[in-house]
Amino acid sequence: MYLDFACGSTRCVILIGQYAIKIARFRPLRPFIKLFESIQKKQVRGNLEKHHRNPLLAVIKYLLAGIVANRTEYRLYKKYKSDLLAPTVFTIFWLVNIQRRGEPVVDERVKSHYLWNLFQGMETTVALDILQAKQFCFMGGCVRLADYGIDGLEFAIAEYPGNKTPW
Numbered sequence: 001m002y003l004d005f006a007c008g009s010t011r012c013v014i015l016i017g018q019y020a021i022k023i024a025r026f027r028p029l030r031p032f033i034k035l036f037e038s039i040q041k042k043q044v045r046g047n048l049e050k051h052h053r054n055p056l057l058a059v060i061k062y063l064l065a066g067i068v069a070n071r072t073e074y075r076l077y078k079k080y081k082s083d084l085l086a087p088t089v090f091t092i093f094w095l096v097n098i099q100r101r102g103e104p105v106v107d108e109r110v111k112s113h114y115l116w117n118l119f120q121g122m123e124t125t126v127a128l129d130i131l132q133a134k135q136f137c138f139m140g141g142c143v144r145l146a147d148y149g150i151d152g153l154e155f156a157i158a159e160y161p162g163n164k165t166p167w
Helices: 030-041 044-049 055-063 065-080 108-112 114-119 125-130 154-159
Strands: 003-007 011-016 019-024 088-092 096-100 136-139 142-145
Touching: 011 065, 019 065, 030 044, 030 055, 055 065, 065 088, 065 096, 065 154, 108 114, 108 142, 114 125, 114 154
Parallel strands: none
Antiparallel strands: 003 011, 011 019, 019 096, 088 096, 136 142
């Protein structure tokens, strides 16, 4: 059985067997470090508004980013059951998500993915996050997005012609 562990900015992931276990990460000092860096660069307003227009809600959203990402993945997969996405099969209060795991995409196959092509050439935060091969996996004969807990992605998934009816 294959076991691996990695941490991103909002979640830690344990890869075990056929599953990826995504655990929301709590970093209580991180918002204050980022705020201090923003003050030094005189970019406080712009950086806060990336998360929310209300500064207090921006800090809260930043603190809970791992939970928000887990909730987004669970909700999007349950709503659309899209073959664009690696299946999120279970969640424990959005603190922990269990997702089916695919093989890493190490070749040009990632460029055949609908979302890769949709976001190609865009310079939005979503596009810059999506356009990385490490966000995708190969599963069930096709390339799927494995890390889709990103705000602003639902419109693209909803428009995909291969979706099952979301109601």
